[in-house]
Amino acid sequence: MLFIVAPDSFKGSLSAVEATHYMERGIKAVFPQAVVKKVPLADGGEGTVEAIINAAGGRLLEAEVTGPLGRPVKAVYGVLSDGITGVLEVASVCGLPQVPPERRNPESTTSLGVGELILAAVAEGCRRVIVGLGGSATNDGGIGMAAALGIRFPDGTGRPLEPRVSNLAQATGIDYSGLDQRLAGVEVTGIYDVSSPLYGPRGASVVFGPQKGATPEQVQRLDTLLRRLAELIRQTYGIKVDDLPGAGAAGGLGAGLAAFLGGRLVPGSDMLLELCKLDEFITENEVDLVITGEGEINHQTVLGKVPVSVARLAKKHNLPVVALVGSIGPGYTEVYQHGINAVYGIIPRPMELSEAMQNAAVLLEEATVRLMRLWRLGCD
Structure with missing residues (x-):
């Protein structure tokens, strides 16, 4: 199987490079033989x-x-x-x-x-x-x-x-x-x-x-x-x-x-996606799923943030897109009109913001594992 992980940073806790690392670990925990294309992105902000x-x-x-x-x-x-x-x-x-x-x-x-x-x-x-x-x-x-x-x-x-x-x-x-x-x-x-x-x-x-x-x-x-x-x-x-x-x-x-x-x-x-040549990679390979993400997904995400830009590109190739996010804010459902199929929060229980940010790496990896187990249900 081939997965693309293309997140933005999780502001204040994980850089985009770090986020791709923990997403890959979560994927490999369920699909050890999977190929993971890591594409750390940014939209002009941190990272x-x-x-x-x-x-x-x-x-x-x-x-x-x-x-x-x-x-x-x-x-x-x-x-x-x-x-x-x-x-x-x-x-x-x-x-x-x-x-x-x-x-x-x-x-x-x-x-x-x-x-x-x-x-x-x-x-x-x-x-x-x-x-x-x-x-x-x-x-x-x-x-x-x-x-x-x-x-x-x-x-x-x-x-x-x-x-x-x-x-x-x-x-x-x-x-x-x-x-x-x-x-x-x-x-x-x-x-x-x-x-x-x-x-x-x-x-x-x-x-x-x-x-x-x-x-x-x-x-x-x-x-x-x-x-x-x-x-x-x-x-x-x-x-x-x-x-x-x-x-x-x-x-x-x-x-x-x-x-x-x-x-x-x-x-x-858009500039980062062009530099990464992600469109060409998808064209030349059989990708199964695209995973993106950011610290908080909300109504501002559709104004040009990474998850929606990734989704628009993926939809050119009819690929499913899931966003793993630290928190889900007001108006987030707008992203469903821009190519994101599902939004998945990484925090599994009530906790203080400081605790969530301190443990962002573990939370992201574990959330990716849960997502992959669901994905495997559809593959079996």
Whole structure:
């Protein structure tokens, strides 16, 4: 039998690479002779760098940059085997887990370190940079990143404002004359995990602001400020980023990449699937079952998350798809309209979140065993 295991990371507990390992162990416990094709994936969030390096080859590096609260953090980035393509993830620089729950306030967090890490990749010789947009603690539209690259946001007197999202209300323009010259000719691609627009009912602030600590009043303020950023971008660069798919990813960083660096925005999971050549593998082999997964499956999964991207590809080949997940959230049944046949929670009994995350490896392996025993019933 041939199985494909193609999960995302289980945020905060297992990387996608680790998840494929424990899924394989569970399969082999029931079908010792089975062949397991392991395809660790990411959609732009946590684990993107590791997944791309795993798929395309390369090396990992580390740089000290500014974290979401303004303090130095160590961030990992990769350089692919071609020597000129760098890959980084926002989650490593200004990810939500880096901000304690009591300090989460998207009006004060910054994406400054993202710009610093882009420059680190360019200094390493990269002429193409892939930026994973997901898992951020920020909602600044990428103005922190822009400031690190030399872009300024002046007020009515021409005085540069601090690159904080709250200052966009006073900004009268965007001054890109100081953009770091090393960025000339560098091709930037942002890979997003959700196709949200920059602002509005489905935008960055309304949908994701609350999980970053925003109060209802802050959500409305932030939405208005990102709308103002879109106006400034339109006035300065002559481009419209408002409804650009992925513009709202990482608190509006998608829009920032598109405007400040002329970046292209693409769905992250689709790019990973292409790098892994999974479509070709399925075409050339007789696959029995595809297993995907993520930490929580919910209504946001259909916006471009890994499980649905995997399912869409599998359905091209009429393959059954099961998602193994840490938790099942509101609106998860929407995934059944996008190619996933069944959703299977890995937690077998009531337990604290901390216990579940600490034992995620065992829980995932045991859940895979239970799934395989059910699968064997259909084979007998």
